[in-house]
Amino acid sequence: MINMKNVKKKILVVDDESDIVEIVSYNLVKAGYQVVSAENGEKAIQIAEEIQPNLIILDVMMPVMGGLEACKILRTKPAFKNTFIVFLTARDEEYAEVAGFDVGADDYIAKPIKPRVLLSRINAIMRRREPDKSDNNLLKIKVKDLTIDRNSFLVFRNEEKINLAKKEFELLYLLASKPNQVLSRNQIFQNIWGDSEKVTSRTIDVHIRKLREKIGNHYVITVKGVGYKVDLS
Numbered sequence: 001m002i003n004m005k006n007v008k009k010k011i012l013v014v015d016d017e018s019d020i021v022e023i024v025s026y027n028l029v030k031a032g033y034q035v036v037s038a039e040n041g042e043k044a045i046q047i048a049e050e051i052q053p054n055l056i057i058l059d060v061m062m063p064v065m066g067g068l069e070a071c072k073i074l075r076t077k078p079a080f081k082n083t084f085i086v087f088l089t090a091r092d093e094e095y096a097e098v099a100g101f102d103v104g105a106d107d108y109i110a111k112p113i114k115p116r117v118l119l120s121r122i123n124a125i126m127r128r129r130e131p132d133k134s135d136n137n138l139l140k141i142k143v144k145d146l147t148i149d150r151n152s153f154l155v156f157r158n159e160e161k162i163n164l165a166k167k168e169f170e171l172l173y174l175l176a177s178k179p180n181q182v183l184s185r186n187q188i189f190q191n192i193w194g195d196s197e198k199v200t201s202r203t204i205d206v207h208i209r210k211l212r213e214k215i216g217n218h219y220v221i222t223v224k225g226v227g228y229k230v231d232l233s
Helices: 018-030 041-051 067-075 094-102 115-127 166-176 185-193 201-215
Strands: 010-014 034-038 055-059 084-089 107-110 140-143 146-149 154-157 160-162 220-223 227-230
Touching (some): 010 041, 018 034, 018 115, 055 067, 084 115, 146 166, 166 201, 185 201, 185 227
Antiparallel strands (some): 140 146, 146 154, 154 160, 220 227
16 A cells, blocks of 8 residues: 555656656656656556545556546546646647547646656646635536536536536536636636647637537537637527
8 A cells, every 4th residue: 555645746657668757756756746656557547546646647658558548537537537637748649639638638748858847837737726616606507408517527408417528528617607708719728728838729629619519509609709608698
């Protein structure tokens, strides 16, 4: 049993390349984080369930189980709905970026590792705040016949559950929490992806398209040249 009690910020580093694990772990420990490592996605899930990390860094390509599959499995478990998950990868193709966000990733950090960039991005992610849970009015939001439950990360149309990826849920929740207010792409970017350098306007548009495919086209309105809004009319 790994003794991780009384540690405020725990990071699980998952990569099959030992030199990558070593350099990432060294810099995170030096910055004051508690670090545990795993060599593949299957082992990562096992360790994550034991230590409940605040953040998980996953390589995309690994033996036994890759990062995308591990992330998808973790996001199905209630304990990891709000855990930050970051992909660390040499793969720079746009489809890999979108696939990662679709399964619930919060950010991407590219190899080769630049320690200052790594720490800056991890620190920025750790500073992201969840909505104030004391504000009960924002825990469940109604948009027409949709109910958006922030506690469970679930969306219902009447009694029918709609399964959304983490970023799709966060996008819908953000827009629904500011009804009839137009949010620019930059505002959406800052609220959901923070300091990520990997997100483009196209990434946001793709998430909007996927969200509409699941909930319908009439909830999220495009305001041409400005951004998006949830229309309550």
